[in-house]
Amino acid sequence: MVIDESEKSLSMIDERLEQAIVQTNARLLILDPIQAYLGGGMDMNRANEARDMTKKLGLLAEKYKCAIILIGHMNKAAGNKAAYRGMGSIDFFAVARSVLLVGRIEGQKNTRAVVQIKNNLAAFGHSKAFELTEEGFHWLGDYEITADELLGGITPKANKKERAKQLIYELAETNSVVKSEDIVNLAEEKGISKRTLENAKKELGIKGKRIGESWYWKLDEIVKP
Numbered sequence: 001m002v003i004d005e006s007e008k009s010l011s012m013i014d015e016r017l018e019q020a021i022v023q024t025n026a027r028l029l030i031l032d033p034i035q036a037y038l039g040g041g042m043d044m045n046r047a048n049e050a051r052d053m054t055k056k057l058g059l060l061a062e063k064y065k066c067a068i069i070l071i072g073h074m075n076k077a078a079g080n081k082a083a084y085r086g087m088g089s090i091d092f093f094a095v096a097r098s099v100l101l102v103g104r105i106e107g108q109k110n111t112r113a114v115v116q117i118k119n120n121l122a123a124f125g126h127s128k129a130f131e132l133t134e135e136g137f138h139w140l141g142d143y144e145i146t147a148d149e150l151l152g153g154i155t156p157k158a159n160k161k162e163r164a165k166q167l168i169y170e171l172a173e174t175n176s177v178v179k180s181e182d183i184v185n186l187a188e189e190k191g192i193s194k195r196t197l198e199n200a201k202k203e204l205g206i207k208g209k210r211i212g213e214s215w216y217w218k219l220d221e222i223v224k225p
Contacts, residue, residue, distance in 0.1 A: 001026070011039035012053045021064050029061075032071035034092060054095035070096070074103075074151070097121050103150045105129065111140070115147045126195065142199055164192045164200035172219035180208065180215040 001024055003016055010016060012031065021029065031037045038053075061068045070092060093099060099118035105111045115127045129143035144160040167187060171178050187197045201217065209216045 009039075010037055012037045013039065013056050018060060018064075021060070021066050026064075026066050028067050028069065030069045030071065032069075034070050034072040050092060051095075054092060058095055074101075093118070101147055101150060105143075105145065105150070106153045113143055113145050113150050115145065115150055117147050142196065144196070160192050160196045161200050161203075163190065164197045165204060167192070168200060168204060168206070168217075168219065168222065172222045176220040177209060177211070177216040177218055180217055183217060 001020060003010055003020055014037075017029065020026065057068055057070075060066070072092065096118060097120045098116065101115045101117050102112055103115075105113050110132050111129055112132065113127055113129045116125045119125070126142050127145050129140040129145075131138045131140055142161060164187060167190065168183075171183065171186075184194050184197060187194070204222055206222065207218050209218050
């Protein structure tokens with residue numbers, strides 16, 4: 001549902017927001033971009049004004065158990081932390097339970113990364129990547145990139161999942177099976193997390209095999225591209 005603004009522009013404190021949530025029993029409200037819903041007299045750079053607006057949105061979300069997503073754009077202030085690169089007062093960042101940074105990966109025209117830079121409710125999520133092509137939107141899955149790399153236009157280090165695959169290929173050249181514990185330890189020595197290694201294992205279709213009291217990875221069916 002989209003709220004009709006043909007006769008009156010919508011703002012973050014407009015009573016029509018609550019009416020729409022009640023009417024539709026909505027579980028998600030999206031305001032995109034933040035600047036479009038400030039209202040004529042509000043200065044988003046003044047903390048007291050921004051705080052009043054975000055507080056009302058927070059109460060609305062809590063009252064109706066409705067998630068609210070605010071979408072903003074980063075300014076050009078190179079070198080600043082992500083929290084200070086948003087447009088306007090930092091209160092928009094401060095009130096959010098979770099903040100995701102989305103940006104283009106340097107050197108990859110059609111690829112974007114999503115990096116979590118704040119999370120008050122759980123552990124930080126792993127960075128993800130997606131691709132925009134003529135066919136549409138396509139998730140690429142976990143991607144090794146930091147917020148600093150994304151903000152600074154720095155080409156990220158080699159994708160660790162690809163490094164994990166390369167490690168597995170190398171082991172497969174001389175081993176038909178490898179003890180799970182050994183390959184995890186070897187990957188960690190190379191800075192590759194267990195999670196990334198497991199993702200690589202899944203993509204390569206590697207099966208586990210129990211021998212005695214230990215688990216092993218079967219590498220004899222892997223075909224290196």
